Amino acid sequence: MAELVFDYLIIGGGIAGTTAAETIRQKDQNGSVALICGEPHFLYSRVLLPEFIRKEIELDKVMLRTAGDYKKNGIDIFLNESVCDFNSQTMTLKTISGKEFRAKKILIASGGRPKLWNFETLLPGNIFRLQTLDDALKIKEFLSSRPSGTALVVGGGFMALEFIAILAKYGWKIKLLCAEKYFWPDFLDETGFGILKDLWQKNGIETIFGREIKNSAELDADFVGVGIGLDRNLDFLPHAAIKPPSGGLEVNEHLETGTPNVWAAGDVASYKDRFSGRRRSGGNWSGAFMQGRTAGLNMAGGKESFKNIPVYAISHLGVNISFVGDVGPFDEKFGVKTEEIRFDKEKKEHIKIFMKDNRVIGAVLMNGQRFLGKINQAIMNGWADSKITLD
Incomplete structure (x- = not known):
């Protein structure tokens, strides 16, 4: 298979990667730009997926780009392609399907995936995650095709809250199970937790804290929604490139990694917060958009600093x-x-x-x-x- 060569190559077709590609095109009308996307869909809004599942909006409101948008901007997009090998010295990479790429400049914006859960393979028919459009379509079809039943939500963060709101809209009987002593223990104090606990009690939601699931017999529910965090999609990189404690690719204020002509943005980037002074990763939508824009400007020759209060x-x-x-x-x-x-x-x-x-x-x-x-x-x-x- 012939090697595909581009001036700019972006790993990841989400909001960070797509914004970077479009920003590059605005600044460089002649350079060749390509996006490698691990999903079979063009850009869509992850933040609107819960509203779509709750039937508050239609699918067309979730979709943000069409094939025509990429063509109009002169951006080549490769859907359903997962990178399996990346050589930063030769600036080449390979995908699982066998495609080989080479580029002058590369942005890593490959995002995250749900953390593995030990019980997921035991009851695959009624255990659900919510990260992608395909996940959302699967959940919506499941909830719309049967009467309400019993639901177990596992986790203690944003995704657990999304599952609760979705299931409440469909009229399911909900139980929340969290391994920590209370919800969001790193962020909320007992006062904030108390507000949530009172809210759940008034809505008939059972809560159990400080306990983990030990065996599959405890998964006695018609629907199990799991929200236990994300891992970064960086398996194609050498382990040494991933820096603890943030677990991401360390970047400077211009989102440059330690490798020349390689940038990182979105969930995978570990940047230094200019207010707290510590390294962190920011995976929210607006932050990923701003990082994509900053990376795109700098890949096209700029020297912009990433400045954002997430x-x-x-x-x-x-x-x-x-x-x-x-x-x-x-x-x-x-x-x-x-x-x-x-x-x-x-x-x-x-x-x-x-x-x-x-x-x-x-x-x-x-x-x-x-x-x-x-x-x-x-x-x-x-x-x-x-x-x-x-x-």
């Missing part, structure tokens, strides 16, 4: 939750202190800030979205908590 947000059964800036998890030696600066039990309002060296670096807000601007300002300007007024 915001993770979800509306869960009427409670709006936002994580702003760097909220951990932190090593004790890092010296981060937390402080609750607002709590209203009736309104389910709770705001907790995270500080390092007496400077605000992040915050958790529950039903406090009207204060997002003030919190962003505090992080951007390095305020102490005493400067934050929320009235």
Whole structure:
């Protein structure tokens, strides 16, 4: 098979990779650009998948690009192709199907995949993950084709909340099982957890914390939704290229890796947060978009710095939750202190800030979205908590 040669090659067809490709094309009208996408679909919105499953929007609202969009921009896209080998010295790579590529500049934006779960192969018919469009189609078909039943949600993060909201919309009886002592223990305190626990109780959702599943007999449910986190899609790289503790590819402020002419963006990139000073990875949609844009500009000859205050947000059964800036998890030696600066039990309002060296670096807000601007300002300007007024 003949080698495919491009000026710019992007591994990953998600929002980071697609944005990078389109940004490169805006800056370089003549260079050849290619995207290698591990899925069989053109770009779609991962953040809209739960709404699609809940039948609140149609599939056309989820899909963001068509074949014509890539053709119009002069971008070659290879769908359903997974990279299995990458040689950064020769700037060549191979896919499982046998295709061979070579490029002058490469962006790694291969995203993440759900962490393996020991029991997944035992009951494959009713155990579900939610990461891709195919996952969403499978879940929607399953829930739409039968009457409501019993559901078990396993996990303690964003995906567990999405599963709960989806199943509640379909009228299922839900049990939440979390191995930690309470939900989001690295981010929420007992006050924030209490708001969620009261919310679940009022909605008839059973909760069990501090317990792990020991055997398949405990999976006695018609639907099992598993949300236990992501692993990065970096199996095609030498192990030495993946730097602990973040587990991603370390990049500088321009999203350049330590290898010349190789950049990284999205879930796989480990960047230095300019407010907290520590390395972290950011996989939210807006952050991935901004990283894709920054990487694309720099691959096309620019020298842009990635500057972004990440915001993770979800509306869960009427409670709006936002994580702003760097909220951990932190090593004790890092010296981060937390402080609750607002709590209203009736309104389910709770705001907790995270500080390092007496400077605000992040915050958790529950039903406090009207204060997002003030919190962003505090992080951007390095305020102490005493400067934050929320009235």
